[in-house]
Amino acid sequence: MDWQQLRSQYPDCWVLVEATKAHSSDGERVLDELALIARFDDSDSAMRDYQRHHHAAPQREFYVLHTNRSELDIRERRWIGARGR
Numbered sequence: 001m002d003w004q005q006l007r008s009q010y011p012d013c014w015v016l017v018e019a020t021k022a023h024s025s026d027g028e029r030v031l032d033e034l035a036l037i038a039r040f041d042d043s044d045s046a047m048r049d050y051q052r053h054h055h056a057a058p059q060r061e062f063y064v065l066h067t068n069r070s071e072l073d074i075r076e077r078r079w080i081g082a083r084g085r
Helices: 005-009 043-056
Strands: 014-025 028-040 061-067
Touching: 005 014, 005 028, 005 061, 043 061
Parallel strands: none
Antiparallel strands: 014 028, 014 061
């Protein structure tokens, strides 16, 4: 489903989603298709579940989002590597 469909089905809540189809455009991550993993009433529970899912499958693309956002604005950061002494 896309973001607008998800928003209409799950209004005013936190959701954990997986991007099943996504691409990058001008430094922004565009989520074309989403799969709902779970819905939450608070962000703390959503982040704990995100951490559990991310730890189990780090190669998958999970996001915690609130459905009151009309548009997604997910900026990509360039990885510059680990810093050490």
